Amino acid sequence: MLGTFQQSQVRIEVEAPQNLIRDSLLKYEQLRQWLWPGRLSADLPEVLHPGITFTTWLGPVTIQHQTEVVDDNCLRLILSQGIDGFHEWYWGDGWVQSRLEGVSLLPLNLGQTINLLQLRQFLTSTSDNF
Numbered sequence: 001m002l003g004t005f006q007q008s009q010v011r012i013e014v015e016a017p018q019n020l021i022r023d024s025l026l027k028y029e030q031l032r033q034w035l036w037p038g039r040l041s042a043d044l045p046e047v048l049h050p051g052i053t054f055t056t057w058l059g060p061v062t063i064q065h066q067t068e069v070v071d072d073n074c075l076r077l078i079l080s081q082g083i084d085g086f087h088e089w090y091w092g093d094g095w096v097q098s099r100l101e102g103v104s105l106l107p108l109n110l111g112q113t114i115n116l117l118q119l120r121q122f123l124t125s126t127s128d129n130f
Contacts, residue, residue: 003084008109011097012116016123018073021091024123025075034122035115048075058082061106082106096120 014021024030028044041054052067061082068086069076075089085102096119100112 003103003105005101005103006108007099007101008112009097009099010109010112010116011095012120013095014120014123015094016126018091018093020123020126021096022072024119024126025089025091025096026070030122030126034118036118058106058111083108 016024024034026048028040028046028048031048032040035056037058039057041056044054045052048067049070050067054065056063056065063082064080065087066078066080067075068078073091077087079085079087079102083102083104083106085100085104087102088099090097090099096116098112098116100108102108
């Protein structure tokens, strides 16, 4: 794999309960809504569970994800192709944390920060409806 080893860990506060954050990360329909401009495989189950493999595309870059751990407050994905490494998500009432490590030509910290801000915006708009 060409690229540089990168690692990043970002935690943000969100005005959302733990169950809403979990659903936004594990349910296909919600994940698809906030993960823009990335695109997800269309053949995903309704809810992620261990052993699922899926693909995302960020422009011409393909990233393969394999779900390794899915829990009430944790998601761990093994990444390959555009990023060789892993992505962990942790969450609780009012916060979400993302830890990303891998080798890639992509600026991982920038992408991670954008994803977290998009998730926060999605959760804020979703929380307003409850």
